[in-house]
Amino acid sequence: MSRWQCRRQRSALVDYVDGGASDAAAVKLQAHLGDCVECREALVALRALPVELNDVAIPDPGEEFWLQQRQAISRAIRSAPQPRRSLTGWLAQRFEQPRLAWRLPVAATASLLLAVSVYRFALTDRHIQLAGSSASVSSLDDDSLDELHDLVGVVAPRDESISSGLQDDELLTSLPLTDLIGLSGGGGGVVSIDLDGSSPDPSDGANDDLS
Amino acid sequence: MDDATLIRHTLAGRREDFDILVERHQRALYAFVFRLVRDQHLTADIVQATFVRAYTRLAQFQERSSFSTWLHQIALNEYRARRRASRQQHEVTLEEGTVDSIAAPENQAAGWKHKLGDLIARLPLRQRTVLTMRVFGDMPFKRIAEAEGISENSAKVNYHHAVLRLRQWMKESEA
Numbered sequence: 385m386s387r388w389q390c391r392r393q394r395s396a397l398v399d400y401v402d403g404g405a406s407d408a409a410a411v412k413l414q415a416h417l418g419d420c421v422e423c424r425e426a427l428v429a430l431r432a433l434p435v436e437l438n439d440v441a442i443p444d445p446g447e448e449f450w451l452q453q454r455q456a457i458s459r460a461i462r463s464a465p466q467p468r469r470s471l472t473g474w475l476a477q478r479f480e481q482p483r484l485a486w487r488l489p490v491a492a493t494a495s496l497l498l499a500v501s502v503y504r505f506a507l508t509d510r511h512i513q514l515a516g517s518s519a520s521v522s523s524l525d526d527d528s529l530d531e532l533h534d535l536v537g538v539v540a541p542r543d544e545s546i547s548s549g550l551q552d553d554e555l556l557t558s559l560p561l562t563d564l565i566g567l568s569g570g571g572g573g574v575v576s577i578d579l580d581g582s583s584p585d586p587s588d589g590a591n592d593d594l595s
Numbered sequence: 596m597d598d599a600t601l602i603r604h605t606l607a608g609r610r611e612d613f614d615i616l617v618e619r620h621q622r623a624l625y626a627f628v629f630r631l632v633r634d635q636h637l638t639a640d641i642v643q644a645t646f647v648r649a650y651t652r653l654a655q656f657q658e659r660s661s662f663s664t665w666l667h668q669i670a671l672n673e674y675r676a677r678r679r680a681s682r683q684q685h686e687v688t689l690e691e692g693t694v695d696s697i698a699a700p701e702n703q704a705a706g707w708k709h710k711l712g713d714l715i716a717r718l719p720l721r722q723r724t725v726l727t728m729r730v731f732g733d734m735p736f737k738r739i740a741e742a743e744g745i746s747e748n749s750a751k752v753n754y755h756h757a758v759l760r761l762r763q764w765m766k767e768s769e770a
Contacts, residue, residue, distance in 0.1 A: 436733070
């Protein structure tokens with residue numbers, strides 16, 4: 385077997401002994417081992433040597449040594465500053481996933497921003513709904529009614545073939561403003577209805593958006 | 596009480612709980628360091644410095660590995676720092692050891708078990724540390740690679756070399 389092929393199997397051999405080789409790598413390695421005496425010997429050594437090494441005891445310095453060393457360490461740490469967990473460390477400890485530690489504040493900030501955005505949007509939407517529900521067509525003055533009449537005529541031309549049994553003004557005043565707003569905004573656009581008559585003249589381009 | 600609980604208590608101000616951690620890991624750490632440095636006094640110094648450093652940096656321990664593995668890494672760093680500082684001549688000689696030096700007549704007198712420390716010490720430094728961390732520190736290759744600043748594959752290849760070289764030297768010692 386060529387040395388090049390053996391070199392490529394070194395890491396795989398270690399994985400194989402540790403039980404960490406994938407099925408495909410194990411099959412490939414076993415095929416190589418069938419042809420290579422050197423790698424078979426290496427496999428035996430990788431399996432046996434750690435056990436043999438751990439069987440060899442080191443000189444025991446004795447109980448007195450262990451005790452004195454513990455006392456020395458104890459004295460040293462009592463003169464050292466008290467360690468304290470940082471916020472990042474606390475988060476990592478808390479969630480037991482250190483990589484999340486820096487992500488949590490980011491996620492919390494993003495969530496807060498999202499919540500604020502949703503809240504602001506809801507306020508705006510609620511403002512329109514409140515404005516619509518608190519006002520009624522019958523409370524509008526003549527100028528505003530004329531403007532509204534023109535606006536409804538543009539966005540919802542009256543179908544002459546359908547008889548409602550009501551006159552235009554009667555029909556208008558019977559509808560709540562929210563229905564009119566919903567009618568005019570049905571295409572997804574926003575229609576601004578200026579109740580105090582300060583809106584620009586529809587003829588100067590304001591109704592371009594409605595066509 | 597497990598290590599994590601003792602660490603939390605220590606961080607909360609109960610220093611006596613760190614004493615329990617010391618007692619629990621003292622011997623294993625000593626054995627690990629002794630196999631690296633082969634000197635009882637130096638081993639004792641490194642072990643003591645390791646525990647003190649672990650205490651002062653305990654807040655940085657994030658349980659990505661076991662407390663024992665973390666201690667081994669600190670000890671290894673401590674060993675490296677001292678080695679850099681001292682640059683003792685015998686260390687250089689050990690790092691540059693070869694198979695020939697192991698095969699010298701005085702090393703063949705006894706079986707390999709009596710020479711194990713010398714055999715390991717004669718491995719090139721990278722192979723020695725990887726082997727020591729793996730066999731005596733029971734560290735996964737991923738952590739070894741991080742500690743050594745090498746790829747995981749390189750750590751495995753170094754380990755492979757170390758084992759085969761040791762095996763060869765052991766056979767020669769027994770011959």
